[in-house]
Amino acid sequence: MEAPRDVVRHPDDRAANTTAAEIGADLWRWADTHGARPDRGLARRLAEVVTTIAPDLPIAGATVAARYSLWTFLVDDALDDVTVDPVALTELAGRLTTLVRTTAATSAPAPMLDAMLAELLAELRLANAPTLLARFTDALCDAIDAGVEHTLRAQRIQQGHAGAPTVVDYLAVAESHVNYRSFAYLLLILAEAPPAAVPSPRVDKALVAASRAIRIANDLASVDRDRAAGRLNVLLLRQVDAAGIAAFERRIDRYVRLHDDLLRDAAEAGVLRRSLHVAVAVYRVTDLR
Template structure:
């Protein structure tokens, strides 16, 4: 995947750029502030939230839309952390299907189970995002993305259980359809788009759906390419385990990236933060996957130390 984007920028003191230095300093400061606030939020909910996922969630939210006000960045970070937490829980808990059904009800407006940290946190995110949404259309997009993510997680949980019981695996296209949601990019973007007041871009929301789908598929395939060995050990669904070759995934990633950028180009010719955020997201998350199994990089470092 290293050839998808330009090579990483090497440090070069002779090319000192004061403006870039100021931007990087602002990003680092925002990262630190958001991480502290997110840590407090996660600690307040308790298990199954893990403080170990806080730093990456804060960095992700800060870099996807660095122009956003702090409250929007924090809400985006909460969403990213919540997605990662639900994903881990849904893969491990036998009662996940019933819990995922309840979370769908919460996303659609039902009161959360007071004994469920995941439901309570989702209700908190829901009320804040929908309360801040600059239009009903943006709020509806958030509800749709949340329910699609949860339906995808239920599909993956049930399919994995069936395989363990000796049943047939799902077809690759069906898996990728749901996995494009469970990778979390559609909900992350929906939260950001709903939370940030930018009514000038409302007419572009429909045009953003095709590049969003392409970006989500590219990022899902990059994830599966890097996480195959870990997911093979844990028995989780993965595109390679379902028959896709690494070469096929690399070709598809390149195609989906090209499709996304082609579809975004007309929207980037005039100021549209919605499109710019998706462009940033595509680059940031794929860069993250170039480094390895995103979200589990600490496990790789630990394994290297042990050997």
């Protein structure tokens, strides 16, 4: 489903629409060059979302943000596959997290996800924002490891070796797996923060609340797809009726308010508030796929 225009586009802004179209076309070409064949509609929608979240980013920065967004979708597809052998999932996660934490370049041929990530990391390191890059690195590694844990838990449940987790236990892993924190730090890096920039101590706490809001909103939008694939979803942990769905909607709103309150007067508030509000608005009408 295509995301509604009033959610992911700048109203009456022809230049912004043109920029999103250009970034979407670049995104598909970039993926194709690396051997990935994403849906063209997904590439276009991701470009529209990124240019709405960060309209002030120069096109080079918006392009990197869009490419990273697509890469996270591709790595999610790999880590979320409940049919994959656990050893293969663990090996993939180990390979990617090692790549994230290693600054030495290599000329050896790399698998698709590794090569795409290496290119993105090289772009981010050029920004010379070491503190923000360290936060990005930690958040991404946490997300990759959580992705494996999330899928292994789903496999154990399917095999009858474990019961469904509580909502609290589920979110403890799923909020990291949604990988919003790394995207938020990437935005701050691309916003050309000075090299010595240190994020407000409230940013990490705010991003936990944001991650929970996006995780639940994502689950609400993708429940049918997750059910068909045998993946975990907060709505599938127990029988949820219309009242239960409404309760989850209110929980999303509470997490968004907490995020905004924690960032009050913080220098990073503008871009992070816009990012969260746009992301939640989009997931309330589509899962982007």
